[in-house]
Amino acid sequence: MNSLLSLLPYLKKYRKKIFIGYIFILLHLGLISIYPLIIGDAIDKITAGIYGSPVYMDILYALLLTVAGGFFLFLTRQNIIVMSREVENDLRFDFFSHLQKLSRSFFNKNSTGDLMARATSDINNIRNFVGPGIMYSLQTSTRLTITLIILFNINAFVTLVALIPLPVITILVYKIGKFTFKRSLKVQESFSDMTAKVQESFSGIRVIKTFVREKFEFEQFDVISKDNFKKNLNLAKIQSFSFPMMFLLTGISIILVIYFGGIRVMVGQMTYGNISEFIIYLGHLTWPMIAFGWIINLFQRAAPSMERLLQINNSEPEISNSSITDYEIKENEIKGEIIFENLSFKYPGSDNYVLKDINLKINRGSSLGIIGHTGSGKSTLINLLPRVFDPTEGNIYIDGVNIKKFEVKLLRDIIGIVPQESFLFSNTIEKNIAYSDDKPNPEEVLIAAQSAGLYKDIINFPYQFHTILGERGITLSGGQKQRTSLARAIYKKPVILILDDSLSAVDTNTEEEILNELKTIMHNRTSIIISHRISTIKNSNNIIVLKDGIISEQGTHNELLTKKGFYFDLYQKQLLEDEITNT
Structure with a gap:
């Protein structure tokens, strides 16, 4: 429950709106609390035989008070409900902003569907508590106070009799609240599972259709959906029990008032108008009693949702700036010399080393x-270079400075990576290429596209650079996606360019054209090229062969051929494949 205390900074930000909203609540309740007295006065006048103008004036006053009270209720909602939407927006912004800072390992452990559920359903539960929850809490407590003061002034004994069911209501609300909290948490977890399944199915729809597994996927979703249905039903059963009980207990109060109040009328201690006032005021109390149960329900649903949100917001990125970060390092001073020193690495939770005792120097501009x-x-x-992960042992240096001393943002700014799997956004080709720039430069976009061998394809598109790509670039071929991803890295003009097997989907002629262009673009810049094709890397200044996490061979293309090791064998096989293909 303490998780909801985390909302205090957000509420403090909008305290002015909450205060103004509460002023309107007081005005609203003050006005509608007067009209039962006017109704009671009118009834007493009628029972006394007074008709005509005095009664009509009471009716007019009651109508005016009701209309004015409704107007102030409107202003209340304009302040407090709007405030809740602003808090919801702030929560979602902070949640998304924090996600951007977290390390890749976090996303390896948490599914996209679960994160989406937290950003939508959980935040909506919190918004309901902040808006209607706060508004009805203020209304309920204030209305209860005002109404009880008036009722005690009319007749203290009858008021005490009417309050007999109150302890039962309190116990009922407490018991229901405990069940609601537990079941709400289960509902939110189930909703996360369902969202994750839907997101995964949509992302893999082409695979599902290729393997004709629609029926299998539907059956799996049906199991998860029914589980979510059952958990929602269990929660609804608790909620459906609370409201009728509230009506029953307030109904008992009205019966007690009519009975004991009627006795007081008979002995002259109360009037018919007083009984009418009591019944109307108890009607005013009926909603607070019901609202109290509803507020507890909102509270019990918001608390587990806030806990789930805090699980993410309290997660710290594994890779971040630290006390050793040197903020004096400037981008224009970085030349691009890279040294891997005694480097070993194993993934968190694994005992097996992926890299072992790597010692390597990459000269500036090579x-x-x-x-x-x-x-x-x-x-x-290559993922260790931009600090996607940190080495388990050893160090990496750029221009003689340990990369841990670089600002994380600066380090990643100077490195351009073209990954194995090209991810493109549902936007124009131009904005995908110029993703690193808030304001795309059309000339630079054109140069990047030409250098990546993409321009000859773009000019055949209906809207050329303004062509909208489908989700994940689905409207492009594999080779076009790779070249768009390469153009995006070229546009960035990085000090260090890394190609991670990113030309595998292009033909050898296009690959040669691109590599020739890169020689010009990467002049005086450092480049690292990973490939399974020797033709891609043969012109590199230095080549290393990785085997079981160690550097087994190193040298230029010709030097490695003379060693007649793994590199030589692979080269011979690929030459043979090319000969077979050409024949």
């Missing part, structure tokens, strides 16, 4: 080719 079997540690090695 190119390094990396080749090796699948799983030899090639991608892992």
Whole structure:
């Protein structure tokens, strides 16, 4: 329950709106608390035989008070409900902003569907508590206070009799609240599972259709959906029990008032108008009693949702700036010399080293080719450079400075990576290429597209650079997606460019054109190229062969051929494949 205390900074930000809203609540309740007295007075006048103008004036006053009270209720909602929407927006912004700071390992452990559920359903539960929850809490407590003061002034004994069911209501609300909290938490967890399943199915729809697994996926979703249904039903059963009980207990209060109040009328201690006032005021109390149960329900649903939100917001990124960060390092001073010193790495939770005792120097402005079997540690090695992960042992230096001393943002700014799997956004080609820039430069976009060998395809699109790509770039071929991803890295003009097997989907002629362009673009810049094709890396200044996480061979293309090791064997196989293909 203490999790909801985390909302205090947000409420403090909008305290002015809450205060103004409460002023309107007082005005609203003050006005509608007067009209039962006017109704009672009118009834007493009628029972006394007074008709005509005095009674009509009472009716007019009651109508005016009701209309004015409704107007102030409108202003109340304009302040407090709008405030809750603003808090909801702030919560969602802070949640998304925090997610952007977290390390990749966090996203490896948490599914997209679960994060989406927290950003939507959980935040909506919190918003309901902040808006209607706060508004009805203020209304209920204030209305209860005003109404009880008036009732005690009319007749203290009858008021005490009417309050007999109150302890039962309090116990009922407490018991129901405990059940609601537990079941609400289960509902939110189940909703996360369902959202994760839907997101995964939509993302993999092409695979599902290729393997004709629609029926299987539907059956799996049906199981998760029914589980969510059952948990919602269990929660609804608790909620459906509370409201009728509230009506029953307040109904008992009205019966007690009519009975004991009627006795007081008979002995002359109360009037018919007083009985009418009591019944109307008890009607005013009926909603607070019901609202009290509803507020507890909102509270019990918001608390587990806030806990789930805090689980994310309290997560700290594993990679961040620290006390050793040197903020004096400037981007224009970085030349691009890279040194891997006694570097070893194993993934968190694993005992097996992916990389072992790597010692390597990449001179400024030079190119390094990396080749090796699948799983030899090639991608892992280059992921350590922008600090996606930190080495388990050893160090990495750029221009003689340990990369841990660089600001994380600066370090990643100077590195351009073209990953194995090209991810494109549902936006124009231009904005995908210029993703690193808030305001795309059309000339630079054109140059990047030409350098990546993409321009010849773009000019055939209906809207050329303004063509909207589908989700994840689904409207492009595999080769076009890779080249768009490459153009995006080129546009960034990084000090260090890394190609992680990112030309695998292009033909050899296009690959050669792109590599020739990169020589010009990467002049005086450092480049690292990972590939399974020797043709891609043969012109690199230095080539390393990774095998089982260690550098098994190193040298230029010609030097490695003379060693007649793994590199030589692979080269011979690929030459043979090319000969067979050409014949």
